[in-house]
Amino acid sequence: MLSKNRTPNRVVLAVLAVLCGFDVASADDGASVNSGDTAWILISSALVMLMTPGLALFYGGMVRKKNVLGTIMQSFIALGIVTVQWVLFGYSLAFGPDIGGFIGSLAWFGLNGVGTAPNADYAATIPHQAFMIFQMMFAVITPALITGAFAERFKFKTYLVFVLLWSTFVYCPIAHWVWAVGGWIRGMGALDFAGGLVVHLSSGVAALAAALVVKKRRGYGNEIMAPHNLTMTLLGAALLWFGWFGFNGGSAVASGALATTAFVTTHIATAAAVFGWIGMEWLRSGKPTVLGAASGAVAGLVTITPASGFVSPMAALFIGLSGGALCYYAVNMKPKFGYDDSLDAVGIHGVGGIWGALATGIFASAAVNAAGGDGALAGNVGLLQTQAISIVAALGYSFVVTYVLLKLLDKTMGVRLSDEQEYEGLDLSQHGESGYAL
Amino acid sequence: MKKIDAIIRPHKIDEVKELLMEAGVRGMTFSEVKGMGRQKGHTEVYRGSEYKIDFLPKIKVEIVVPDERVESVVATIIKAAKTGNVGDGKIFISAVEEVIRVRTEEVGEDAL
Numbered sequence: 238m239l240s241k242n243r244t245p246n247r248v249v250l251a252v253l254a255v256l257c258g259f260d261v262a263s264a265d266d267g268a269s270v271n272s273g274d275t276a277w278i279l280i281s282s283a284l285v286m287l288m289t290p291g292l293a294l295f296y297g298g299m300v301r302k303k304n305v306l307g308t309i310m311q312s313f314i315a316l317g318i319v320t321v322q323w324v325l326f327g328y329s330l331a332f333g334p335d336i337g338g339f340i341g342s343l344a345w346f347g348l349n350g351v352g353t354a355p356n357a358d359y360a361a362t363i364p365h366q367a368f369m370i371f372q373m374m375f376a377v378i379t380p381a382l383i384t385g386a387f388a389e390r391f392k393f394k395t396y397l398v399f400v401l402l403w404s405t406f407v408y409c410p411i412a413h414w415v416w417a418v419g420g421w422i423r424g425m426g427a428l429d430f431a432g433g434l435v436v437h438l439s440s441g442v443a444a445l446a447a448a449l450v451v452k453k454r455r456g457y458g459n460e461i462m463a464p465h466n467l468t469m470t471l472l473g474a475a476l477l478w479f480g481w482f483g484f485n486g487g488s489a490v491a492s493g494a495l496a497t498t499a500f501v502t503t504h505i506a507t508a509a510a511v512f513g514w515i516g517m518e519w520l521r522s523g524k525p526t527v528l529g530a531a532s533g534a535v536a537g538l539v540t541i542t543p544a545s546g547f548v549s550p551m552a553a554l555f556i557g558l559s560g561g562a563l564c565y566y567a568v569n570m571k572p573k574f575g576y577d578d579s580l581d582a583v584g585i586h587g588v589g590g591i592w593g594a595l596a597t598g599i600f601a602s603a604a605v606n607a608a609g610g611d612g613a614l615a616g617n618v619g620l621l622q623t624q625a626i627s628i629v630a631a632l633g634y635s636f637v638v639t640y641v642l643l644k645l646l647d648k649t650m651g652v653r654l655s656d657e658q659e660y661e662g663l664d665l666s667q668h669g670e671s672g673y674a675l
Numbered sequence: 676m677k678k679i680d681a682i683i684r685p686h687k688i689d690e691v692k693e694l695l696m697e698a699g700v701r702g703m704t705f706s707e708v709k710g711m712g713r714q715k716g717h718t719e720v721y722r723g724s725e726y727k728i729d730f731l732p733k734i735k736v737e738i739v740v741p742d743e744r745v746e747s748v749v750a751t752i753i754k755a756a757k758t759g760n761v762g763d764g765k766i767f768i769s770a771v772e773e774v775i776r777v778r779t780e781e782v783g784e785d786a787l
Contacts, residue, residue, distance in 0.1 A: 299721075461726045463719060528721055569723035581722060 259349040269355050271362035274491040278360070278367045281487025284480045285374035289316055291476030292381055295531065296388065298470030299580050301462060304389045305672035307663020311388075311396060312381040318400045319377040324348055327376060328369050330409035332359065335419025340410050358418045360490040371487055372412075379408050379436045383639075385580030386444035387451040387652075389462075390659050393667040395650045399642065403443065407638050411439050411631050427627035428601060428609050428620070430499065431488035433543025433593040434631045441587025442632045443639035444578060450643040451652050453577035455659050462579075467527050474531035478507055481538045485545040498605060499545040503538065506545075506557030510537020513561025521569075529565070532585065536564035539589035544597040547609035552600035556593070564589050591628055598624030676771040676784060677745045681736045682710060682764040683756040688734045691755040695738070698751045701787070704737045714762030733764060739771050741784050 293312035300308045319327070326346050333341030345351050353364040360368045380400045384391070412435045414422040422434075429435060454462065464470060485503040489495035514533025515525035540560030541553055548556065568584035578584065598621035601612035611617040646652055653659070658666035665671065683691060688705060695703065709730035716729040740748050749766055757763055776786035 461728070462724075463721055463726050522720055524720075526720070532722060572723065 256347045259347050269362065270353075270364060271491070273493075274360075274362040275364060275367055277492035277496060278363050278371050278487055278490060281483030282367070282371040282374055284483025285371070285378070285487065286316070286480075288374075288477050288480035288484065289313065289378045289381055291473050291480055292378060293473065294469050295473030295477060295535070296385055296470075296580050298466040298468065298473060299464040299528075300388050301662070302465040302672060303662025303664055305465065305664065306670055307393070307667050308384070308388055310393070310663075310668065311384040311391070312378075314397070315377050315381040315400055318397060319380065319404050320373060322401055322404050323369075323373045323376050327404055327409055328372065330405065331376070331412040332369075332372065332417050335413070335417060338419055338421035338424065339413065341413050341417055362491055368490060371490070375432055375436055375484070376404060376408055376412070379432075379440050380404055382436070382440035382582055382586055383443045383447055385582035386447040386578045388579040389663065390454050390653055391451065392651060392654055393663070395646050395652050398650065399646055399652075402642050402646075403639065406642065407439060407443060407635050408435070411435050411634065414630070415627070422627045422630065425623055425626065426610075426620070427623045428547055428597050429543045429594065429627070430546035430597070430609075431485040431542045433539070433590050433597065434627055436590075437539045437542060437586040438590030438594065438628065438631050439635040441583055441585070441590050442635045444582035445576070445587060446636050446639040447643060448576045448578040448583065450640060450647060454579065455656060457577045464528065467531075471527055471531045474534050478534055478538060481507070481542075484538075485542060489546060495546055495606060501550055502545045502548055502553035503541055505550055506541035506553040506560065507534050507537040509554050509557030510534060510540065510561030510564075513537070513558040513563075514565045517562050517565040532564070532568070532581070533561040536561050536585050536589050539586055540564075540593040540596065543590075543593045544600060547597055547601040547606050547612075549600075549602055549605055552596075552602070556596045556600065559596075560589055560592055563592055591632070594624050594628050595621065598622075676739055676774060676787070677742055678769050678771045679736075679738045679740065679745065679748060679752070680767040680769070681738075681752045681756065682708070682733050682766075683736060683752070684758070684762065684764060685732055685734045687756045687758075688736070691736060691752055694751050694755040695748065698747060700738060700740065700748060702738075706735050706737075708733050708735045712762070712765070731762070739774060739787060741787065 289312055293309040296312065297305050297309040326343060328348065329343050329345035330341045333343065333345040336342050351365050351369050353366055355361050355363060356365040356368065380403050414420040415429050415435050416423060481503055482500050486496045486500040489499055511530050511533040514536060515529045518529045519525045537557040537560050540556055544556055564585050567588040568581045571578060571584060597612065599613045601609050601620060602615060603611045610620065613621040643652060654666060710733050711729050711731065714731065716727060716731055719726045719728055738748060745768060752766060773782060774786040775782050
């Protein structure tokens with residue numbers, strides 16, 4: 238027994254020694270690190286971290302009560318899986334030295350070389366690790382957004398593998414194209430301030446692929462599948478709104494004028510989108526709903542995300558108002574298409590993501606942010622075309638790869654619960670717990 | 676002895692209880708129930724998905740009384756629970772074979 242155990246132990250120790258001995262270049266040159274910028278990015282990272290549990294509550298309230306824990310868990314566990322993936326190889330694939338404009342190399346495996354000295358390519362005034370952990374929080378929430386499409390019926394074991402594969406094969410490449418030095422979409426001049434393409438469009442389109450592969454819930458269309466706790470959903474939406482100040486404001490990767498622009502446009506667009514959504518609802522069905530207000534807020538946050546650092550406050554007002562109304566229509570059209578995107582990840586993140594990317598191409602203003610340049614409204618129609626190309630690329634890639642990944646997982650591990658488990662609910666069948674003992 | 680099952684509107688439970696206590700009823704059981712009848716349900720809309728809610732929340736009050744008190748108790752419940760609109764509920768009366776008080780083991784009307 239002993240000799241059997243000794244070999245793996247030695248291997249483990251050797252691996253640990255190598256990993257822990259990685260060079261994490263420290264900030265010897267203290268002058269280059271700006272304390273205000275660093276403070277803001279660390280706080281922003283914590284704000285974005287809070288969005289994932291916020292999303293858990295947002296989604297958790299919308300399912301039936303037998304699925305509340307399972308739904309919350311799908312978001313929460315992403316903090317665990319993606320964090321580990323990110324520090325081992327995810328960050329390196331997304332932001333590491335470019336390979337052909339498509340993906341980062343594994344040069345930063347295990348955060349090798351990612352220390353406290355700034356990386357001037359991404360953020361010259363904050364430690365590289367601050368940039369890394371800020372980006373990590375985006376990588377965490379993105380796969381969790383997809384779970385809205387297959388709520389109430391996905392096998393947990395398969396879900397864990399799905400998150401790992403999706404982050405690696407969809408999130409990391411798209412993040413690299415759009416944000417990394419050398420990424421082909423960034424090189425083309427497309428604008429995505431805080432992740433409209435990388436986070437929302439990619440997850441919203443993945444959600445469509447997921448709804449098609451995973452298929453409808455049992456009893457969809459016949460049984461009552463009304464939300465079980467909208468107070469939870471509204472609190473979740475409020476936490477998302479709060480965290481989004483870090484998501485968009487932090488994407489300036491510095492503290493100052495640009496962060497303020499993004500912070501202000503984010504808030505304005507979100508408030509306007511609440512009215513966009515419930516206004517349409519009021520006109521069309523007579524009653525403004527709380528779920529509509531919560532959904533409108535999220536739609537506004539999604540829509541302003543790519544534009545937040547490039548547009549004026551009044552443009553943000555219009556982008557939010559139109560984003561809320563548009564997502565309302567998209568969500569209401571779902572029954573006509575016949576797929577069961579249970580919590581409307583497609584209608585909000587997909588449609589909002591597309592409109593946000595286009596709106597950026599329309600409303601971007603060099604007067605707001607010289608680095609972004611002008612959009613179509615200021616006479617630069619070229620930007621709108623560039624935005625359209627980036628949308629088609631991210632949309633097509635995410636859809637195809639997600640579809641293939643889920644088909645493979647379905648063939649090998651199975652993606653759906655058995656009928657009996659689905660009837661019993663995620664909480665009992667997957668976790669052996671109940672959400673409520675009232 | 677008779678058992679009276681009264682299905683009433685949920686917001687009427689306090690009024691029904693008060694008047695019954697005043698009329699000398701010393702105990703009752705109630706439960707939250709759902710039912711359907713001539714009062715149609717309503718429609719709830721969640722992001723465009725419409726759900727027809729047929730079963731509406733009601734409260735069921737159970738009281739066991741001596742035969743001679745049935746009429747007055749029923750009259751009291753009606754007085755307290757009636758609004759005159761569809762959905763006021765129903766009262767069912769059935770015979771009770773035996774009642775036993777657990778603490779003293781008294782039986783029959785003494786146990787009420």
